[in-house]
Amino acid sequence: MRLASSSRDPFELDRLAEELAGRESANPLDDEHDTNGHDLPIYVPLSHDNSYLKSEVFDVEAFLLSRSYTSLPDLRSELRDYLSTLKEELVKLINDDYEAFISLSTDLRGEGARLNTLKVPLVDLKTQILESKRELHVIQDAIQEKLASRAVLREEKALLHLLLKISESVTRLESLLLIASPENDDMQQSPIDGSRAPNLNPAEDTVDDRTRGNRAKHLGRVATEYTQLLYHASKARQDNCVFVDEIQWRIDRIRSTLSSDLDHLFSTTLLALTDGKVDGKVSEVEKAKSIADLTECLRTYDAMGLWRDAEDVLRRDVVRRFVKKSIFPGALAAPASPLVPHTPFRSSTTPAFVNSSSPLPPRTPYTPFTSFAVKTPFRSNYGVSNASSTSPYAHLLDDPEDPLARLYTQILRFVERDMSRIMGIAESVALKSVSASRRDKLLVTSTVPLPVEKTHGETGGDGFQIMANVVWEEFGRAVMDELGHVVFAAGRPNEFRKHYEITQAFIRSLEFLAPSAHSVEAMREHQLYTAFERRWQLPVYFQMRWKEIVSKMEEALSTARVEMASSADKHSFASNQAAAVWVAITACWSAEIFISELSHRFWRLTLQLLSRFNTWLNNSLIPDEKFTAEKAAAAPIIRSATPVDGQSSENAAADDSILNQYATIILDVRSMNMNVLTLWQEEISMMLPEAAAEERANTEETLRQSLTSLTATTLPMSSHIVAILTKRCCDALNPVRSISSQFRAMSNKQMPKEPSYFVSSILRPIKVFFGIGVGHGPGSSLKEHFLEPYATDIFEAVAQRYVYLLTGMKKTEDSLRKLKRGNMKKPTFSLFGGGGQAKEDDGKDEERIRTQMILDVEAFGTDGQLLGVPLNKSESFKSLTEMVHAVDPPDNT
Missing domain, CATH: 1.20.58 (Methane Monooxygenase Hydroxylase; Chain G, domain 1)
Incomplete structure (x- = not known):
């Protein structure tokens, strides 16, 4: 049986199929995993439901991609099959509806006549509709006409x-x-x-x-x-x-x-x-x-809206009567009325230093005051004064001896007594009234207004402007017309400035009595106010003050030499020129000259004064190689050490004059710098108009640049002073050359214990200049700031000179020693070291000379240290010390 089956299935396919089925049944998960991981394409036949076939625009590429698993021959076969299916369905559809289509054409026979019969009544119907519409429009027009006539009647009735x-x-x-x-x-x-x-x-x-x-x-x-x-x-x-x-x-x-x-x-x-x-x-x-x-x-x-009429009545019946009685050409010469008090602004709040006899503090000029920024506690309801006034300008008008101040005080008392109440009532009425904002403008143009005379420059607009149109206009015009030749006389600057200060105080006090800030603004915008301010001719006043200030300073700067100020002059400057410049600068900002409206001009003049002083220094005192005997003889002579090496007494006197002048100018320039900065911080910065922080910083920077340029002129002066003192100190080093000959010529040959006599006089010119131990010197006032830098520079130069002299002395001694060896065939002892077998006396002389030189250098360094010289930083002194302590190697030649 087995052989028979194997003959029928030579490849054992049945057995293999059974084994495969067994494995699949043994591992169901793996099989499911395989199935899910490798899905096979599903074949979908073409039909009417295909989305690509139903789209309005057939996309060939999309359709082919959707059938990518089908080969082109198979796809062609499918399309042909689908086409045949469509044809069959179309034929079937025609066959199904053909009978109905044929019957429809049969049924429509004779319908044309029937449609024409139906068309006739439609025309009649349209005619009837149009007639009805026409009748409706006629009725509507009649109604509208009736309504319009009734509206006209209603309007006529209302009219x-x-x-x-x-x-x-x-x-x-x-x-x-x-x-x-x-x-x-x-x-x-x-x-x-x-x-x-x-x-x-x-x-x-x-x-x-x-x-x-x-x-x-x-x-x-x-x-x-x-x-x-x-x-x-x-x-x-x-x-x-x-x-x-x-x-x-x-x-x-x-x-x-x-x-x-x-x-x-x-x-x-x-x-x-x-x-x-x-x-x-x-x-x-x-x-x-x-x-x-x-x-x-x-x-x-x-x-x-008759504000101007009310102002005219007030001007005619109250203010003008008082003006005619008070302001007339001879008003300032008339005796004071005993009924008029000194001022309406007497108050316990007035500063203690202000009174009728004492002057104002120095350099405290008039500063503009914004009247509406201050409360008016002295005014009760409707502006009635019930207490002493607190005007900040009371002290400026509290001068019974000045006729203009008396007149202004009388005017202010009149305004405070008779006008403040009226202005207060008018202001309260204006605040409570809404007529100005709600009144119809047609009321103004609906009737012809009465002719009202308007004073030139009168402030218009809505509302009362009693302060501007009545009080200020009447008093300002009266002062300009009746007293203008006296009040605005710019040819007398002292009186002019006093009148200006008093008048500005009067205006500010008048603004202080104003009922509101708006009335103050209206007063300042009044044309008469502008004309009144122009009458002052402030540029003319500034030109006169400029000439007065500059002429005095130019007189002092007319000479090229420094003139010492007398001890009676109470200022911090040693020269008349610097004192004159300082007086000119302070005059610009003094209370007797300064006017706030001219602050920018006075500021520019201050910078010009500093520049003029700088120019004078550059043209007159910058160090020159030649100083004439006339310049030297004009200045006081400071005695110095006796001239040596052919130095003439004239040159010494000229140097003393230079030292004296330069020291004086350096001191005055420093004082000028400090005093001007102090004046800026304490006065000028407050007296200049308020400005932005950046502009204020630029102004201060300009001043500092001017002072820096002025200070820079002293640098060549300092260099010249150092050069003169260095020359004198170096002249005192000349005895160094004769030390060796003096020691060899001495009969009493002992080891030196003290420095040479000339060492103390080496740096003596510095001490004489700064007045150290010798009383008063030209630079006594400069000692605090200039002693150390001057002494350091001079000490360095003198030390270099000292090294040069010792070097020359060493060369001379070496030459002498070689000469002796050549004559005596014996070695000698060198000054700066042992040099062979010398005589015993010569060796001792050299040792004493070296010891003396060491003592001299140490004493020289001690003197320099006492003057503030940092010895540890001096390279020349270090070289000098090494030179005198050095020992030459022995010479075996």
Whole structure:
């Protein structure tokens, strides 16, 4: 059986299939893993649901990629099969609907006539619809016409009501103002034909109660009614109503009458407040009533926009009367009134140093003051003064001996007493009123305003400007016209500056009495204020002061030599030239000369003065090789060591003169530097106008650069001083050459124990110059700052000279020693070392000379150290010390 089966299955395929099935059943997980890891492509036949075939645009590439597992021949076969399927379905569809298609064409036969029959009634229907629409439009137009006519009638009715209101308002206002109403036949007459029977006397019994009660409130109500009349008239005028034009003359007459009554009442109230009773006693009730009437009048003026009319009344009835009595050409020469106090600003807060007799502190000029930045505690309600004034300018006007100060004080007292109350009331009225911001502008243009004379330069706009248009304009113009030839006289600078200071104090005090910051701004913007400031001619004053300051300084700088200041002069400068420059600089910022408006010019002049001093130093005192005998003889001579080596007494005197002049100038330049910086910090920086921090830093930097340039002129002077002192110190080293001959010629040959006599005189010129141990020297004042640097430079140069002399001395001794060896055939003992077998006496001489030289160098170093010379940093002194301590090697020749 087995053989038979194997013959039927020679490859044992059945056995292999069984084994494969066994392995797959034994490892089901592996089989599942294999299945998931190697998915075979799924064959999807073409159908109507294929997304590529249903798309509007057939994408061949996408379709081929989706069938990438199919070969092209197989894909062609599939497409052909699908095409045949589509054809079969199309044929089937035609066959299914063919019968219905044939029946449709049969059913539509004869329908054309029926459609034409249906078309005929549609035309008639359209005609009927259009006719109905036309009739509807006619009805709508009729309704709109009726509504428009009713609107016109309504507007005409409203206009008639408005005209009735205007007529009634005009009649009512004429009645309230006691103006006779014109008859019907006089309606077209001129306004001058209208008669008025006003009665402003409240004491008469025939006057109506409203005029006897409170005339101010009555006029206020009339003004309110008049404002409404103007509003109604403006609305009627927009409709070109002839009635308004016909009664315009009556409206103008009402305005004129109301303005006249208001001016009369305002004038009467002002006189009652400012003049009072004859005996000067006014009851509190009458005073309160006058203030109430004044407030009501100002409120009425504000409501009607007649601010300039109120200012004119105030100017005419109050201010101008006082101006005519107080300011006239001879006002400054008239005796002071005993009734006028010294000043209205006497206060306990005034500084103790301020009084009528003591002058102001030095260099404390007038500084601009912003009046509205300071509270006014001395003013109670409506500006009534109830305490001593605290004006910061009281001390400038507190001078009973100055007629201009007395006049300004009198003016300020008048303003504080009579005008402050009125300005305060006007300011409070303006703050409470909303008329200026809410009044319709048509009211202003609806009627012809009355002609009002406007003073040249008057400040316009809304609201009261009493301080600018009344107080300042009247007083400023009076001062310019009546006292201008005295107050603004720039030809007398001292009086001019005093008048300027007093006038500026008066203006600032006047601003201090202003009711608000806005009134101060209006006053400063007034054209008369600008003209008043231009009248001062400050550039002319500066030119005169410039000539006065510069001429004195140029007189001192006219000579090229330094002139010593006398001991009686109380300043910190030793020369007249530096003192003159300092006096000129301080004069620019002194209280007697400085004016704040010219601060920039005085600042520029200060820099020019420093530059002029710098130029004088460069042209006159910069070291020159030749100094004439005239320059030397003019300066005081300081005796120094006796001239040696052919130095003439004239040259020594010339050097002494140079030392004296240079020391004086160096001291004065240092003093000038410190004093100018102190003046800048304490005064100039505060007196210059406020500026930004960057600009202020630039200004200070400019000053420091000028001072640095001035200090740089002293550097060549210092070098020349060092050169002269070095020459004198080196001249004192000449005895060094004769030390060896002196020791060999001495009979008493002992070992030296003290330095040579000339060592103490080597650095003596430095001590004489700085006054160390010899009393006073030219550079005594420079000792603190210049002793060490001068002594160090001179010591270094002298040490080099010392080394040079010892080197020359050594060469001389070597030459002598060689000469002796040649003559005597014997070695000698060298000064700087043993050199063979010499005589015993010669060796001792050389030893003594070396010891003496060591003592001299040590004493020289000690003197230098006492003068502040750092010996450990001096290379020349180190070389000198090594030279005198060195020992020459023995010479075996």
